[in-house]
Amino acid sequence: MVGLVVVSHSATAAEGIAEVAGEMGGDTRIEPVGGDGQGGFGTVADGIEDALDEADSGDGVVVLVDLGSAVMNAEVAIETSDVKAVIADAPVLEGAVNAAVAATSSKATVESVREQAEAARGVEKL
């Protein structure tokens, strides 16, 4: 099963988003990671790499990110990790919900889950 990692500058935000996505995601593994590792806001590549390991069950991981440095740190973590992982270019919460649903399909792949996450870019709210 494809796993998910949710990266936010705030650990609380990452956990909350993982909770919301988990409501729809059945058995999908969703790992939240956030904060600078010192109790402040930020993202750190090491923490993301650990989350990739936690989320992976062999079929790879799709990573959802919030702002700026989350992208760069996720890229570094993916480069140094052995887990097959990709970043979805999607809004972090809507993308995580879409991805969690997509991951429940028996035919889900990292690519199909990323595609569904990125489909959240076009969601209109009004």
Next chain:
Amino acid sequence: MSDQGEAVVAAVAAVADRLEAERSYLTDLDSAIGDADHGGNMARGWAAAAEAVADMADPEPGDVVKTAGKTLLSEVGGASGPLYGGSLVFASPELADGLTAETAVAFAETYLEKVQDRGDARIGDKTMVDALVPAVHTFKKSVEVDEMTPVEGLSKAVAAAERGVDFTVPIRASKGRASYLGWRSVGHQDPGATSTLYIMEELLGVARERLDVTEPLPDDAESPTVPDGEVTED
């Protein structure tokens, strides 16, 4: 420990001291247009890097740079971790044969390439790239075309970085956290360009004191390759 390895360890320590001294100033700059963490992040990360490299047994320049970069990557957080630390790690193999005019230029170019690749920023976006691009291009030209010693070239590069920092003041940010502010970013000096300048100033100080890389490129070295349009007169 090789003299060069020792010099690079000293350079990391000098950068750590400087960034600790500039901690509040960098934080002030970052609180104007960012999230006010640059001073603290850089001071903390480089202090950890200085500690890590001081503990190395028989370090060579490339290993010291790699260790410093890895430490920054895990300690700095934010965008500065990957940009400063990740780029040091990526460029460190260029110093595998020690510090020479050629390896120093190759290192600088690879570092710049990684920063630009990772951050996707160009000149004029109001980022560290505004200091780094003129500095690296000036260094390369000074060493390869004007046949200066690497230390003289580094001194020219520091002057170019300083002009790059000044250039960040009047422009509007289009990358990084500051870009969310739009026109409100105008009139503020970029913290990343500023810390990049401080790092280079400390490298120059240590190089002047401790490095015997005073020879220009030997005559039998490959003729300098200057990509068209890349190196400009400053």
